[in-house]
Amino acid sequence: MTPRSTAPQDGLLDPPASTLVAERRRLINLAYRMLGSLAEAEDVVQETYARWYAMAPRQREAVASPGGWLTKVAGRICLDELRSARTRRERYVGAWVPEPLPARTEWPADATDDSTADPADRVTLDESVSMAFLVVLEAMTPAERVAFVLHDVFRYPFSEVADIVGRSPAACRQLATSARRRIDASRAPLSPTAQRAGVVREFARAWQAKDISALIGLLDPDATAVGDGGGLVTALLHSIEGAEQIARFFADRTLPGRLAVRECTVNGQPGLAAHLDGVVLSVYAFDIADGRIRRIWAVLNPEKLRPWKGK
Numbered sequence: 001m002t003p004r005s006t007a008p009q010d011g012l013l014d015p016p017a018s019t020l021v022a023e024r025r026r027l028i029n030l031a032y033r034m035l036g037s038l039a040e041a042e043d044v045v046q047e048t049y050a051r052w053y054a055m056a057p058r059q060r061e062a063v064a065s066p067g068g069w070l071t072k073v074a075g076r077i078c079l080d081e082l083r084s085a086r087t088r089r090e091r092y093v094g095a096w097v098p099e100p101l102p103a104r105t106e107w108p109a110d111a112t113d114d115s116t117a118d119p120a121d122r123v124t125l126d127e128s129v130s131m132a133f134l135v136v137l138e139a140m141t142p143a144e145r146v147a148f149v150l151h152d153v154f155r156y157p158f159s160e161v162a163d164i165v166g167r168s169p170a171a172c173r174q175l176a177t178s179a180r181r182r183i184d185a186s187r188a189p190l191s192p193t194a195q196r197a198g199v200v201r202e203f204a205r206a207w208q209a210k211d212i213s214a215l216i217g218l219l220d221p222d223a224t225a226v227g228d229g230g231g232l233v234t235a236l237l238h239s240i241e242g243a244e245q246i247a248r249f250f251a252d253r254t255l256p257g258r259l260a261v262r263e264c265t266v267n268g269q270p271g272l273a274a275h276l277d278g279v280v281l282s283v284y285a286f287d288i289a290d291g292r293i294r295r296i297w298a299v300l301n302p303e304k305l306r307p308w309k310g311k
Helices: 019-036 038-054 055-063 067-092 131-138 143-155 156-166 171-184 192-208 212-218 241-252 302-308
Strands: 218-230 261-264 269-278 279-289 291-299
Touching: 019 038, 019 067, 019 131, 019 143, 019 171, 038 067, 038 241, 067 143, 067 156, 067 218, 131 143, 131 171, 131 279, 143 156, 143 171, 156 218, 171 192, 192 261, 192 269, 192 279, 192 291, 212 241, 212 291, 218 241, 261 279
Parallel strands: 218 291
Antiparallel strands: 261 269, 269 279, 279 291
């Protein structure tokens, strides 16, 4: 889990740029875990800083802890965003899958300006951003998610969480406990990284060879596959259930001759990306336990593949 950090300059009348940059990275980490979208997280942080600079200098000087103020505002914006997101996602075409992130080592070396900077430089890729973890967070109520992320992931005390969520510390403790039960119930024994990477590699080979038997052997009998095209590209509108059904779906998919399916890291876990003429068309995240694939998340929505541009 990501430990809580406090900028050393907190308490100064007007924090220097270095402090604000450090706080921005922390806020991006927090907002991405709360919202499951890097684009939305960036919008939240931008709005947070806009509110900071909208205050008169004397108002900013009166803030004892700029880092704490920024966190409180960002947390409240995320809470409002999560509440409105429920309505937006009811109108979303097909399944909504969190926005996938590449690993730092897989980002273009010449990405230097902030608009194309490596998202891994801003989001720490640990267990709390794995696709499986984010999907469970999506099932929580907005208050549960905010309380859990702030307390269990970023280690904020419930007294501070309460100020952000707008409930008592005891109520926030109950929210986090309920969220923790959801997380614990969804967890399965995690296979070693090398084994998971091997399973993903074999899946890619079997897919490209259209080997249904090999695909079935790599999938849990009760596996599920979900696609997110956002209505912008063709994708599954409903999940596929069962190893044989998933295997036949992938085997039946026509792969253009120039399409390359490559191993990559998706949210810190072994995954795949499909490239066509150097452009990433889709990203695949996997939940693997006991050497078998339990879940596949395919993200084809081009708006969610922005961090993969130029890969």
